[in-house]
Amino acid sequence: MSGEQVLFWLFAITACAGAIGVVVNQIVVRMAVSLIVCLASVSALFFLHNADFVGAVQLMVYVGGTIILLIFGIMLTSSSPFSKIESSPAEGFLAAGIGALFLSIIAFTVTQVEWKQQAEKVAAVSPSASVQTGYNPASDGNTSRPLAMSFLGLRPDQGGNAPGYLLPFEVVSVHLLVVLIGAAYLARAKRRAASEA
Amino acid sequence: MDQIGLSPVLLVGAVLFVCGVVCMTTKRNGIGILMGVELVLNAANLNFVAFSRHTSLGLDGQVMALFVIVLAAAEAAVALAIALNFYNNHLTIDVDHGDELRG
Numbered sequence: 001m002s003g004e005q006v007l008f009w010l011f012a013i014t015a016c017a018g019a020i021g022v023v024v025n026q027i028v029v030r031m032a033v034s035l036i037v038c039l040a041s042v043s044a045l046f047f048l049h050n051a052d053f054v055g056a057v058q059l060m061v062y063v064g065g066t067i068i069l070l071i072f073g074i075m076l077t078s079s080s081p082f083s084k085i086e087s088s089p090a091e092g093f094l095a096a097g098i099g100a101l102f103l104s105i106i107a108f109t110v111t112q113v114e115w116k117q118q119a120e121k122v123a124a125v126s127p128s129a130s131v132q133t134g135y136n137p138a139s140d141g142n143t144s145r146p147l148a149m150s151f152l153g154l155r156p157d158q159g160g161n162a163p164g165y166l167l168p169f170e171v172v173s174v175h176l177l178v179v180l181i182g183a184a185y186l187a188r189a190k191r192r193a194a195s196e197a
Numbered sequence: 198m199d200q201i202g203l204s205p206v207l208l209v210g211a212v213l214f215v216c217g218v219v220c221m222t223t224k225r226n227g228i229g230i231l232m233g234v235e236l237v238l239n240a241a242n243l244n245f246v247a248f249s250r251h252t253s254l255g256l257d258g259q260v261m262a263l264f265v266i267v268l269a270a271a272e273a274a275v276a277l278a279i280a281l282n283f284y285n286n287h288l289t290i291d292v293d294h295g296d297e298l299r300g
Binding site for chain 2: 022061
């Protein structure tokens with residue numbers, strides 16, 4: 001087994017263990033720690049797939065931003081840090097059973113498709129559609145510059161008049177601004193009517 | 198990664214997705230439900246990046262993953278504001294107590 005395979009299986013197992021830890025834990029702070037482990041492992045998997053920019057953004061935004069936000073929410077909404085909301089064991093068995101069924105459906109669907117054969121069929125019919133453009137796995141990363149140019153609207157790898165992602169980029173920027181203003185307004189400190197009476 | 202192929206990564210994404218859905222449906226803590234949503238979105242991101250690497254999807258898969266990360270962050274902010282308002286109104290974060298259709 002090469003080093004890449006060892007690393008892949010290591011991070012795959014920690015990602016799955018973290019995800020199962022989020023479901024199994026009843027104490028919400030431990031769920032948050034398990035989610036941090038899972039998201040950091042997913043970021044490592046991104047790096048292994050030569051998506052270096054997406055992996056770095058995942059670490060910065062998800063692990064370093066969204067989880068911190070969730071921990072703020074936990075601290076603001078719980079009466080004690082280790083508060084548990086109990087659920088009966090019967091619910092746990094039912095949820096585990098349905099989850100296992102759902103996982104078996106998805107796993108069967110995924111493993112039954114021969115991805116390489118499908119790619120060869122596509123390449124036989126239209127060779128231009130099977131060429132991977134945008135980034136070259138042989139260059140081991142370096143996706144920051146092609147991604148940045150595509151967000152500016154340029155796709156030099158595809159040539160011609162291939163549209164970039166400038167419009168979605170601008171829309172998402174305005175969307176973020178509007179959403180954060182709305183969330184700040186929603187979560188402002190309000191005076192409770194009962195305390196004024 | 199060519200030795201591993203596409204299916205093992207998709208299986209990891211499947212496990213994350215099922216854990217997120219079970220988390221969304223069974224947790225009574227409102228923040229726990231938000232964590233399930235984050236798991237589902239990360240499973241989709243993993244699928245996008247895997248297909249970007251192994252098929253002819255190329256850079257477009259990574260652009261989609263970046264947009265998903267941005268939108269998930271925005272949605273987490275709003276969902277947290279909703280959870281805070283719920284806690285202010287009901288004095289508990291247990292979503293089973295939100296069973297009346299009035300404030």
